[in-house]
Amino acid sequence: MTPSHDPQADPAGGAPYPAPAPYGAGTTADGLHPASAPSGTYPETADGSQPAPPGAQPKHALVTATNHPRWARPALFALLLATGLLYLYNLHASGYANSFYSAAVQAGSQSWKAFFFGSLDAANAITVDKPPAALWPMALSVRLFGLSSWAILAPEVLMGVGTVAVVHASVRRRAGHGAALLAGAVLALTPVAALMFRFNNPDALLALLMAVACHLVVRALEDGRTKWLVWAGVAIGFAFLTKTLQAFLILPALAVVYAVCAPVRPRKRFAQLAFATVALVVSGGWWVAVVELWPASSRPYIGGSQSNSFLELTFGYNGLGRLNGEETGSVGGGGGGAGGGGRWGETGWDRMFNDDVGGQISWLLPAALILLAAALYLTRKAGRTDITRAAFLVWGGSLLTTAAVFSFMAGIFHQYYTVALAPYLAAVTGMGAAALWQRRRETWAALVLAAAVTATAAWGCVLLARTPDHLPWLRWIVLVGGLTAALGLVFAGRAGRRVVLAAAGLGLAASLAGPTAYTLSTVREGHSGSIVTAGPASTGRGGGGGPQGGGPGDGQNGGRDGAQGGGGTQGQNGGAQNGTPPTGNPPATNGTGGFPGGAPSGRNGTGTPPGTTDGTTTETPGRGSRGGAGMGGLLGGTSVDAEARELLETDADDYTWAAAAVGAQNAASYQLATGEPVMAVGGFNGTDPSPTLAQFQQYVKDGRIHYFVSSGGTGGGGGRGGADGTGTSSQITAWVQENFTQVTAGSATFYDLTRPTSES
Numbered sequence: 001m002t003p004s005h006d007p008q009a010d011p012a013g014g015a016p017y018p019a020p021a022p023y024g025a026g027t028t029a030d031g032l033h034p035a036s037a038p039s040g041t042y043p044e045t046a047d048g049s050q051p052a053p054p055g056a057q058p059k060h061a062l063v064t065a066t067n068h069p070r071w072a073r074p075a076l077f078a079l080l081l082a083t084g085l086l087y088l089y090n091l092h093a094s095g096y097a098n099s100f101y102s103a104a105v106q107a108g109s110q111s112w113k114a115f116f117f118g119s120l121d122a123a124n125a126i127t128v129d130k131p132p133a134a135l136w137p138m139a140l141s142v143r144l145f146g147l148s149s150w151a152i153l154a155p156e157v158l159m160g161v162g163t164v165a166v167v168h169a170s171v172r173r174r175a176g177h178g179a180a181l182l183a184g185a186v187l188a189l190t191p192v193a194a195l196m197f198r199f200n201n202p203d204a205l206l207a208l209l210m211a212v213a214c215h216l217v218v219r220a221l222e223d224g225r226t227k228w229l230v231w232a233g234v235a236i237g238f239a240f241l242t243k244t245l246q247a248f249l250i251l252p253a254l255a256v257v258y259a260v261c262a263p264v265r266p267r268k269r270f271a272q273l274a275f276a277t278v279a280l281v282v283s284g285g286w287w288v289a290v291v292e293l294w295p296a297s298s299r300p301y302i303g304g305s306q307s308n309s310f311l312e313l314t315f316g317y318n319g320l321g322r323l324n325g326e327e328t329g330s331v332g333g334g335g336g337g338a339g340g341g342g343r344w345g346e347t348g349w350d351r352m353f354n355d356d357v358g359g360q361i362s363w364l365l366p367a368a369l370i371l372l373a374a375a376l377y378l379t380r381k382a383g384r385t386d387i388t389r390a391a392f393l394v395w396g397g398s399l400l401t402t403a404a405v406f407s408f409m410a411g412i413f414h415q416y417y418t419v420a421l422a423p424y425l426a427a428v429t430g431m432g433a434a435a436l437w438q439r440r441r442e443t444w445a446a447l448v449l450a451a452a453v454t455a456t457a458a459w460g461c462v463l464l465a466r467t468p469d470h471l472p473w474l475r476w477i478v479l480v481g482g483l484t485a486a487l488g489l490v491f492a493g494r495a496g497r498r499v500v501l502a503a504a505g506l507g508l509a510a511s512l513a514g515p516t517a518y519t520l521s522t523v524r525e526g527h528s529g530s531i532v533t534a535g536p537a538s539t540g541r542g543g544g545g546g547p548q549g550g551g552p553g554d555g556q557n558g559g560r561d562g563a564q565g566g567g568g569t570q571g572q573n574g575g576a577q578n579g580t581p582p583t584g585n586p587p588a589t590n591g592t593g594g595f596p597g598g599a600p601s602g603r604n605g606t607g608t609p610p611g612t613t614d615g616t617t618t619e620t621p622g623r624g625s626r627g628g629a630g631m632g633g634l635l636g637g638t639s640v641d642a643e644a645r646e647l648l649e650t651d652a653d654d655y656t657w658a659a660a661a662v663g664a665q666n667a668a669s670y671q672l673a674t675g676e677p678v679m680a681v682g683g684f685n686g687t688d689p690s691p692t693l694a695q696f697q698q699y700v701k702d703g704r705i706h707y708f709v710s711s712g713g714t715g716g717g718g719g720r721g722g723a724d725g726t727g728t729s730s731q732i733t734a735w736v737q738e739n740f741t742q743v744t745a746g747s748a749t750f751y752d753l754t755r756p757t758s759e760s
Contacts, residue, residue, distance in 0.1 A: 072177040076168060079181060083164050083188040086523060087157040087198050092149045093526030096672055097200045100530065100684065101135065102152055103668035104128050105200070107677070108139030109147065115139050117291070119300045120664055121677035123656045126690050128664075129304025129313065129683065131287065133241035134202035147675075152200055159204045160197025163211050164188050167423050167430075170215040173222075174391045175434040182508070183430025187422050191518035191534035192360040196419040199527060202243045203419050209239035210250060211423035214394050217254050221390045224264040226272045233276035237283025244318045246420070247284075249405050253397030261390040288314075301690035303664070303683040308690070322411035351407040352418065359463050359535045361418040361425070363515040365403075366455040368425050371432025372396040374448045378435055392431060399424035415533050440492040440500070450486040453507040457482020460514035470536040471517055481510035530665065638666055640673035643746030648707060652676040659750065660696070661709035662686040662729045670709065679705065682729035693731045700753045707743070708736045708751040 096102035100120075108115035110122040117124065118132025128135070137155040145151040164184045172180035187193055196203045213235040220228035232254070239247030255273060262269045291299070291310050305313040345356055353362050372392060379389035402420055406413065433452075439445040457479050464475035488495065488503025495503070518535035648670060652658040658676035661667040667680035681696070682688050691699065699705050741755040 069177060075177065075181055076165075076184075079168065079184045079188070080161050080165055083184075084157060084161045086188065086519070087160050087194065088154070089523050090526070091153050091157065091198060094153060094198065095149050095526060095528055097149070097153060097528055098530055098532075099528075099668040099672055100664050101128065101138075101200045101202075103664070103671045103678075104132075104135050105138040105142055105152055106147055106672060106675070108132075108135055109142035114300075117300050120303065120667065120680050121657065121671060123677040123679070124300040125657070125677075125679045126301040126664075126683050126688065127303045129317065130202055130243060131241040131310075133238055134205045134243070137205070138200060147672075153198060156197055156200060156204045159208045160188075160193065163193075163197070163208045163423055166208070166211045166215050167426050170211075170218055170391075170395075171427050171430045174218070174388060175431040179430040179434035181430075182433060183426045185512065186364060186429050186515075187426035189512055189515045189519050190361060190363070190419075190422045190426070191515055191522055192416055192419045193422045194519040194522045195360075195527065195532060195534035196416055198523065199416075199532060201416065203416060206239055206242045206246065207419050207423055209235045209242065210247070210398070210420060213239070213250070213254070214398055214424070214427070217258060217394050218387075218391050220272075221258060221261055221263070221385075221394070222387055224262055224268070224272075226275055229258065229272050229276040230279045233279035234283040237280040237285070240280075240284035241287055244314045245322075246417075249402045249420075250398040253401050254394060257390055257393045257397060261385055261393070263385040301683075301688065303680075303688060303690075306689060322413075323405075323409050345413065347408050347410060349407055352403055352421075353459075355466060357415050357418060359466060359518060360415050360533065361421050363460060363463060363518075364429050364456055364511060365421075365425060366459050367452040367511065368399065368428045368432065370448065370452045370455060371436065372399075372428050374445075375428075375432050375435050378439075388435075392428065395424050395427040395431070399428055414531055416531075437504070440489070446490055446492045449492070449507075450489040453482050453489060453511060454486040456511040457486070460511070464514055464517070467536045470521065474513060474517055478510050478513050481506055481513075485510055638669045639747075640669055641746035641748070644670070644748040644750075645673050647743070647745040647750065648674045648676060648678075652706070654703075655706045656699075656704040657706070659707040659709055660705050662733060666709060678709075681732055682727075686729040687727065689728045691732075692728055693735060696732050697735070703754070705753050708733075708740070708753055710737075710742070710749040710751060 104114075104118055104120050104127075107119050107122040107124075111119070111124065113119070114122050114124055115136065116132070118127045118130070118135050120126055120128060137159075138152050141151045141155050142148075164187050167187050168180040168184040171183040193207070196207070213232045216228045216232035216235060219225075220232065236247050236251065259269055259273060262272070264272070288310055291302070296308050302308050302310050302313055304317050306316075345351070346354060351357060352365060375392045376389065376396075379386055379392070382389055399421060402424065406417060406421075433449070436445045436449045436452075440449060460482070461475040461479040464471070464478065485503050485507030488499060489507060492500050492503065521536045522534040648658045652674065656677065657679045658674060659667075659670055660679035660681050661670060662681045663686045664680040664684040667678040671678040679691075681691065683690065696705075736751050736753070739756055740751040740753055741757055743750045743752050743755075
């Protein structure tokens with residue numbers, strides 16, 4: 001939209017306002033009036049674009065070194081420092097967080113082969129069910145500093161600070177320092193971001209790499225340089241090595257925006273996209289090629305697959321299975337269609353706002369959608385290569401496509417996935433607020449700003465009402481403050497400078513109060529287990545992956561992303577594996593569950609911290625997986641007492657594996673407690689056909705495994721069979737129980753694989 005150039009008197013000082021500068025030109029030192037746009041050239045018509053209309057934005061309207069206000073750099077440092085301190089606070093309370101990934105980190109710190117493949121144990125029996133890029137920074141940290149909660153989780157915090165810095169840098173170039181600070185603050189204070197940038201799931205690195213990719217594409221759109229687009233392809237390639245096909249969710253938006261809006265000739269645009277594709281394939285495919293070409297007999301089994309193939313894992317369980325609910329190897333599975341309910345919760349357009357997900361990510365989502373629509377209206381008459389519109393399309397397109405997939409995917413879905421939306425949402429919010437703020441004297445812009453603040457305040461009040469016992473007074477302050485600020489913004493064009501600034505400040509405070517409260521609640525608590533959520537417990541949220549989590553033992557929802565879900569609210573009650581209710585086991589109570597293998601890692605459950613001063617592994621109160629450790633610890637691991645640890649450590653150097661246990665979380669608990677390799681029979685769920693019964697029998701015959709942990713869950717599924725006991729893990733369990741001697745150590749029961757029973 002071409003702004004009006006009629007001067008208007010400033011009621012505060014009598015001086016005329018300057019004409020609104022082209023959006024993206026930056027702000028003055030007081031942050032109120034837009035600065036003049038730096039000089040630039042309009043796109044040439046030779047590439048097929050139309051000449052820019054009078055008053056439209058220059059092609060290169062950037063915030064440069066010549067228009068940095070004095071406060072900009074200190075403010076950025078303060079933002080990054082505050083983010084780092086916030087995320088580091090109470091970090092140790094999470095212990096080993098998700099022990100599934102912590103065990104793989106430990107293995108990678110002991111064996112370079114395990115490091116490369118992402119093995120669960122240093123003896124390389126089986127890998128995690130993801131590619132290993134997210135494990136590499138943590139494993140290097142543990143190699144440098146030793147195994148501890150801080151060594152594992154501090155790299156995640158640095159990724160969070162890095163993501164804030166990337167979003168700030170991208171927004172600053174297009175919208176100025178004030179908008180960049182707002183975007184960085186929105187990202188840092190998003191509850192699910194505060195959760196996952198303090199946790200060891202792959203999502204932290206994924207969010208960082210996706211933000212980097214968007215930033216680089218916007219840079220490429222500024223000047224048409226190939227190098228930026230190629231580096232964006234590299235970022236997405238490494239994102240693929242972090243969480244496979246989720247990295248590709250934003251590819252359609254990025255490719256289409258560049259193909260249409262890049263300031264170069266069409267032939268060059270498509271050549272650049274081809275180069276970027278090659279960079280993506282090389283950066284993401286080199287590891288896949290090595291794994292697929294490596295002889296299967298000399299590498300670990302690919303966890304999560306049914307045929308020892310990473311390609312099968314990528315396009316099956318971690319690919320189409322996530323969309324249609326048919327995850328091969330998952331116990332249970334299945335989901336609902338559009339508007340339907342399933343094992344992973346209700347699908348539909350409102351999924352990001354429902355009781356289960358809303359408090360994680362959606363606080364400013366209504367405002368972001370309003371601001372995105374307004375920004376696209378604002379630039380509707382701009383030329384094809386308008387960089388402001390292109391930046392909104394990159395960040396906004398990434399937001400919309402990712403949210404749409406999350407909303408309608410029928411397969412495994414967990415609340416913490418939504419951290420992927422946080423950088424996009426923050427960038428759109430910061431740029432959109434700046435665009436309208438610069439035109440606040442125009443009635444329509446003032447009304448849209450007021451509408452965004454009103455929607456945020458009203459929605460914040462709704463979200464806060466879902467946790468009525470947590471700061472019950474805050475929702476009314478948010479609502480009243482937001483409505484008051486919106487009223488002030490309606491008259492922004494005619495009110496005095498102090499009134500305008502007061503209204504803007506009040507609106508900002510009201511908008512961020514709710515997510516800040518949830519974020520502070522998140523960092524005050526430890527989080528452990530497989531399925532974690534941000535904020536205080538919600539009366540509307542159920543267990544596992546959806547809003548329908550049942551009561552004790554119901555376990556309707558769950559999953560494996562290193563994850564199973566379970567019943568109960570916030571992990572207070574025991575749950576089932578992937579929604580299969582346990583039989584014959586009482587529900588967990590106050591985190592002490594009745595399942596074999598120990599307590600769950602739920603809200604009153606446990607994490608598995610590195611240990612105490614006497615060398616025993618203990619459990620600390622932590623807020624963790626909703627389902628707890630149901631099915632013998634398949635959800636969140638088990639408690640390992642001193643007697644069990646001493647038993648497994650005895651003569652451990654004489655064996656390849658100190659023990660074997662069904663399910664990766666069980667194996668991880670013993671491995672982290674002893675520092676010795678423990679084989680995860682059947683991978684995470686116990687459903688992978690690795691090892692086969694014949695392979696396991698040969699390992700025992702060769703004296704490579706000392707003990708078998710009896711609390712390994714059902715062993716159902718078993719890759720080649722169902723829950724009827726015909727699967728490989730069930731066969732192994734039955735064979736061990738029939739042929740070897742039981743040994744009790746503390747509260748745990750093992751089978752000594754070097755002591756056959758007299759009948760065998």
